[in-house]
Amino acid sequence: xxxxxxxxxEDALASYDPVMGLEVHVELGTRTKMFCxxxxxxGAPANSQTCPTCLGLPGxxxxxxATAVESAVRIGLALxxxxxxxxxxxxxxxxxxxxxxxxxxxxYDEPIAFDGYLDVQLEDGEVFRVGIERAHMEEDTGKSTHIxxxxxxxxxxxxxxxxxxxxxxxxxxxxxxxxTGAGERAPEVARAYVAELRELIRALGVSxxxxxxxxxxxxxxxxxxxxxxxxxxxxxxxxxVNSLRSVERAARYExxxxxxxxxxxxxxxxxxxxxxxxxxxxxxxxVKEEAEDYRYFPEPDLxxxxxxxxxxxxxxxxxxxxxxxxxxRLREEWGISEHEMQSVLNAxxxxxxxxxxAAGAPADQARKWWMGELARRANEDGVELxxxxxxxxxxxxxxxxxxxxxxxxxxxxxxxxxxLAGEGDPDRVVEARGLKVVSDEGALGTAVDEAIAGNQAIxxxxxxxxxxxxxxxxxxxMKATRGQADAARVRELILERLGVQG
Amino acid sequence: MPGITREEVAHLAKLARLELxxxxxxxxxxxxxxxxxxxxxxxEVAGEDVPPTSHPLPLTNVMRPDEVRxxxxxxxxxxxxxxxxxxxxxxPQILGEE
Numbered sequence: 001x002x003x004x005x006x007x008x009x010e011d012a013l014a015s016y017d018p019v020m021g022l023e024v025h026v027e028l029g030t031r032t033k034m035f036c037x038x039x040x041x042x043g044a045p046a047n048s049q050t051c052p053t054c055l056g057l058p059g060x061x062x063x064x065x066a067t068a069v070e071s072a073v074r075i076g077l078a079l080x081x082x083x084x085x086x087x088x089x090x091x092x093x094x095x096x097x098x099x100x101x102x103x104x105x106x107x108y109d110e111p112i113a114f115d116g117y118l119d120v121q122l123e124d125g126e127v128f129r130v131g132i133e134r135a136h137m138e139e140d141t142g143k144s145t146h147i148x149x150x151x152x153x154x155x156x157x158x159x160x161x162x163x164x165x166x167x168x169x170x171x172x173x174x175x176x177x178x179x180t181g182a183g184e185r186a187p188e189v190a191r192a193y194v195a196e197l198r199e200l201i202r203a204l205g206v207s208x209x210x211x212x213x214x215x216x217x218x219x220x221x222x223x224x225x226x227x228x229x230x231x232x233x234x235x236x237x238x239x240x241v242n243s244l245r246s247v248e249r250a251a252r253y254e255x256x257x258x259x260x261x262x263x264x265x266x267x268x269x270x271x272x273x274x275x276x277x278x279x280x281x282x283x284x285x286x287v288k289e290e291a292e293d294y295r296y297f298p299e300p301d302l303x304x305x306x307x308x309x310x311x312x313x314x315x316x317x318x319x320x321x322x323x324x325x326x327x328x329r330l331r332e333e334w335g336i337s338e339h340e341m342q343s344v345l346n347a348x349x350x351x352x353x354x355x356x357x358a359a360g361a362p363a364d365q366a367r368k369w370w371m372g373e374l375a376r377r378a379n380e381d382g383v384e385l386x387x388x389x390x391x392x393x394x395x396x397x398x399x400x401x402x403x404x405x406x407x408x409x410x411x412x413x414x415x416x417x418x419x420l421a422g423e424g425d426p427d428r429v430v431e432a433r434g435l436k437v438v439s440d441e442g443a444l445g446t447a448v449d450e451a452i453a454g455n456q457a458i459x460x461x462x463x464x465x466x467x468x469x470x471x472x473x474x475x476x477x478m479k480a481t482r483g484q485a486d487a488a489r490v491r492e493l494i495l496e497r498l499g500v501q502g
Numbered sequence: 503m504p505g506i507t508r509e510e511v512a513h514l515a516k517l518a519r520l521e522l523x524x525x526x527x528x529x530x531x532x533x534x535x536x537x538x539x540x541x542x543x544x545x546e547v548a549g550e551d552v553p554p555t556s557h558p559l560p561l562t563n564v565m566r567p568d569e570v571r572x573x574x575x576x577x578x579x580x581x582x583x584x585x586x587x588x589x590x591x592x593x594p595q596i597l598g599e600e
Contacts, residue, residue, distance in 0.1 A: 030568050037571025046589040047576040055579060067568035088556060095519055097593040145590065154597055161590035164579070293517055298556030306562040 004281065005260040009184075009252060012224070012259030018186040019232050020179040020251060021221035022130075024197055026172045027140060027214070028071050029207045033168035034139040035062030035105060035302075042213070046163040054168035056101030061301050064089075068170040069112070070315065071206040072137050073307055075172055076113025077316050078200055079132045084112050086306045089137070089299040097162055098141035106173075108296040111136035112305065118200070120192040121324050122185065125338050130193050131177030142167040178232065186222075187251035194218050194247050199323035211242050218247050220275075222254040224262060233258070234268040238282050241275045249280040257282070330354075334363050347375045348385045355392030361399040369395050373416055390419045397426045410483050411435045437486050444477075444485060448493045451476040462498050470494050505535045 033040060036053035052060035076083050090108035116132035143166050148158030174197065182189040198216060201209040209216040223235035236258070241250045254273075261268055273282040321329075327350070331341040344350055349370045356366035370385065374395070378385045398415055401407040407415060407430065418429030430436055451473050452459045461469045470491055477490045495501070511531040515522045522530065573579075576589050585592035 032568050032570050037566070037569060038573045039570045045576060047579045047591070049573050050579045051571070051573050055574075057582075063564060063566045065568050066565035069565060086562070093517075097591070097596065100591075144596075145588075146596075147587075157597070158595060160593050160596055161587055162593060163590050293513075295517060300556055303557055303559070303561040303564045308563075 004257055004283075005264070006253075006256040007259045007263060009256055012255050013184045015227060016224035016255075016259055016262070017180070017183060017227055017229075018251070018255050019223050019225060019235075020176075020182070020186055020190055021235070022176045022179070022190060022193060022247075023219040023221070024174045024194060025140075025217045026075075026174065026197075026201055026207050026209060027216070028068055028170040028172060029205075029215075030065055030067050030071070030170050032065055034065050034068055034137070034170040035168060036060075038165075038168065040169050044165055047165065049165040050167070054100075055164060056099070062105065062299075064302060064305065065170060068137065069305055069307070071170070071204070072112050072135065072172055073312060074204055074315050074319065075174070075201070075206060076116065076135050077312070078204055078319050078322070079113065079116040079118055079135060079174065081113035081116030081132060081135060083307055083312050084110060084114070084305075085309070086110075086304055087112050088304045089302045090296045091299050092138075093295045097160065098144055099167060100142070100162075100164060104138060104141065105299055105302070106138035106296075107136035112307070118193065118196060119322075119324060120189065120196040121327075122188055122192050123338075123342055127324075128182065128185075128189050128192070130179055130189070133175045133177045135172055135174045138171050138173060140166050140169040140171050186255065187248040190220060190251045191244050191248040195244050196324060198244075203320040203323050203326075211244070214242065217242055220247060220250045220254070222251055222258070223268070224255065224258045226262075233262075234270050236268060236271060236273050236282075238273045238275050239285065243277075246275060246277060246280075250275045250282060253280055253282055334367065336367075344371060347371060347378075349375060352385055352392050352395070356396045356399070359393040359396035361396035362403070365399040365402070366392075366395065369398065369412075369416070373413055377420060388420060389422060390416065394419050394426055401426060401430065405486065406430070406436055408437055408483075408486060411437060435484065437484055444481070444490065444493060447477050447480045447485070448473075448490065448497060451480065452494070452497060459498060462494070462500055465500070467495070467500060506531060506538055 030040060032038060033049075033054055036051050038049045038051050038054055040049070053062050073083055087107060087110035089105050090110075091103040092106045092108070093103045095102065111134040113135040114133065116135075118130050118132060119127050120130055121127050142162050142164040144154075145161045145163070146152055146154045146157035147161060149156035154160070176193070179186070179189060179193075194216075198209045198211070201207050201216070207215055211217070218241045220238045220241055221235045222238070223233040225231065225233045236254055238250045238254060241247050258268055269284075272285040274285050275282050320326075327341060327345070330350075331338070334341075336344075344353065344367070347370075349367075352374075353363075353366045353370050356370065357363050374385060374388060374390065378388055381388075395416075398407070398412050398419075401415070402409070402412050411430075414433065414435055415426050415429050418424075418433055418435075419426060423429045423432060455473060455476060458469050458472050462473070473494050474487055474490050477494070478485055478487060508527055508531045511534060512522070512527055515527070515530075580586045580589070580591065583591045
């Protein structure tokens with residue numbers, strides 16, 4: 001393999017302006033496929049979710065999934081798009097065994113949604129508007145397994161195996177207008193756009209949009225033009241970049257690679273490129289010598305989709321608060337900084353925190369536990385916060401126990417540990433582990449008396465006015481009660497016993 | 503006069519992965535040209551007031567509810583496949599040696 005030359009990111013940006021185009025495919029969370037009633041549940045045995053329609057057998061006829069069309073319209077509206085009054089599906093013909101029909105049913109020049117935008121917010125709060133060219137409906141392809149080559153690659157394979165369970169699952173492809181003017185922040189904008197789109201798709205409830213599961217995939221098109229130039233350069237298309245971090249890295253790498261080629265007097269070849277997660281590089285795939293000829297033509301087996309205007313307006317009424325607006329509102333309500341909010345988002349803590357608040361926890365307490373103890377645990381275990389074996393309701397219950405004085409912070413942490421260890425609900429853990437704060441004044445009084453008796457020298461110092469020395473006695477009481485006493489109350493009792501004012 | 507050239511037929515044959523001999527190309531180019539001519543005659547009949555159509559029936563919004571219907575069993579799905587392996591359709595090498 002040849003080593004690819006790169007110029008430094010700073011040097012690249014000093015000479016060129018990047019232009020990006022992002023194509024995102026979202027797999028809808030419908031129960032059935034786009035054009036037939038086959039189930040879409042993941043994890044089914046190979047080829048157990050197929051029928052004559054999605055296998056392209058003669059005589060079968062597709063019928064479009066009403067929920068998928070509704071989802072497409074809602075996505076379009078949420079992206080501030082116009083919704084077509086009348087549009088058709090088209091056949092995209094190509095030769096590759098991932099579609100048994102030998103064509104993919106897609107939309108060509110009549111997308112269901114077009115001319116929109118999505119405002120995305122960068123980490124420092126700057127808002128960047130990304131133009132949306134179109135969002136159209138299509139279907140996913142089957143899954144190929146390549147046999148006989150190295151590490152499952154198509155190169156060198158002797159043959160391939162096809163599972164068509166995924167063939168026909170509804171996809172929405174969302175295409176941006178060329179993104180210009182982002183300059184050095186282009187990779188950041190790309191990442192923020194995909195992140196915002198993912199939040200939006202989730203808020204709409206049309207897909208879980210989990211990139212690691214392939215439910216959302218991004219192609220990054222990138223070109224450079226010399227500063228001040230008007231015409232776009234030749235672009236490369238980096239395919240299937242499947243995490244937010246990778247989107248940013250792929251854009252950054254391509255900027256550096258293009259700059260090296262152009263600086264060296266070379267020309268950029270229009271080609272697809274593959275992104276490599278391990279080192280963040282891209283390598284050449286298929287060269288596009290000419291615009292691909294997919295011989296698109298209107299799908300004769302499907303009738304046009306003509307979304308009724310009243311229905312479209314009704315769907316507009318179901319749109320959620322835009323994620324960016326919602327985040328800023330919550331940030332203000334909670335009184336936290338942009339940076340703190342970003343940490344909450346990066347930790348994937350927003351939804352758990354909100355769910356705990358909905359279950360009665362004060363916002364600051366919910367944030368404290370999810371961003372503290374629980375985020376640390378999730379990080380240690382290498383899992384998402386939402387995957388921890390504790391529910392937002394359980395966290396809210398711990399907050400309530402602290403608020404009523406039954407638990408102090410230390411005991412609350414132990415309670416959470418118990419819940420995470422599968423010992424049951426917080427109340428059960430408190431009971432079983434005997435974690436309740438000792439609030440029985442009699443028992444506490446005895447412990448205080450014992451501490452004073454056992455530490456006469458310290459007690460004398462306190463009597464003599466060295467109130468700060470009380471800490472040592474508080475420590476002794478806490479030790480005796482195995483941390484289950486209310487430290488503030490213990491201090492009060494000690495000072496009371498010794499006749500000193502706090 | 504709309505028509506189709508020999509070069510265009512050769513391009514279509516390439517896209518459709520059909521190997522045509524020079525004779526066949528000549529033969530089909532002639533036939534296709536006749537067919538296109540016939541279709542063009544229909545276009546001439548259609549006036550300004552007749553919109554192009556991709557479907558014979560004036561229908562829109564034919565949809566089905568998002569309800570799961572029984573699929574074929576994997577055995578049924580694979581019954582017409584020339585080759586199979588691991589309950590999957592087996593296809594020949596996709597990329598040739600380079």
